[in-house]
Amino acid sequence: MVIQIIATIIILIIFYQLVKKIIKDKASLTRIIFWVLFWGISLIIIWLPKETIDNIGSIFGVGRGIDVLVYLSIILLFYSNFKQTEKIDKLEKEITKLVREIAKLERR
């Protein structure tokens, strides 16, 4: 029960941040929809009765329903990490290009 309340509070804080971003128009629409869905579903799963969650788990071939969420989170984390590395690589390449152009202009 305690963990469910803590998780709910955390999710509500995240929701609050999302709303703030929407108001400030900082995030892209697809990203907002994704995270609203992700955290919304998480919130529902947290408050579902244990039997229901475990039934969902058994559909995926996993004993406990909560494990599905954990596995899913790990996959998502890996994916976002991969995406970020890709983005950093691209930025690095662009920085090099910029530095190179400046160097060419300043050559003696």
Add this chain to the structure above:
Amino acid sequence: MDISQVYITIPLYNDSKMILKVIKSLNDNGYNNIVVVDDGSSDNGYELVKNNTNVIITKHIINRGQGAALQTAMEIAINKGAKYIVHFDSDGQHNPKDIQPMLNTLIEGNYDIVLGSRFLKKNKIPLKKRILLKGGILFTYLFSHIWLTDVHNGIRVMTSETAKKLNIQHDRFEHASEILDKIKILNLKYTEVPVTIKYTKYSMSKGQSISNSINIAYKLISSKIKE
């Protein structure tokens, strides 16, 4: 061959102690087209070269790595009308006398690129370095399917057409493996020529460590997967 068509490219990073000597030794051997790219060094190498020599010099305002500096230097050399491009290190471990035989081989054999090999000549190579390099040879074979007697040797001679095709994308030390990989992919005609490497306490302190080598291998593999 007209020596004025030869451009020596030198990436410079915190080598202010050696760079003037290196430039002088190149000048003494008749090479006057020298492009030095200071890669955001924290020492005064850039000012030293600018104030004491006549070479073409520029600098990266922030450090981008040896590969990036070499690419900048090559682009400048090509822009200046280079016909032949030489990669040369700034730490004094290469011998300018090795350039001529490499150029001769390139031209006479109609090669696209000629690589220097320290293992084809009697060189005093420290054991740690020897093991690391042999590992690199094996890795290169597995990774790029190209069997060489030496890898990660900074001295290379190529035509400007080859330099244009190479277009180094790996900014840091992985560029040395990238060049070998591209030799295979672009089906370039290559060979190795024996060269001397002078190992000093100074050059050893600047060389590759084991952890660095693992890092290079990791970056190369991950970039290949992404392709």
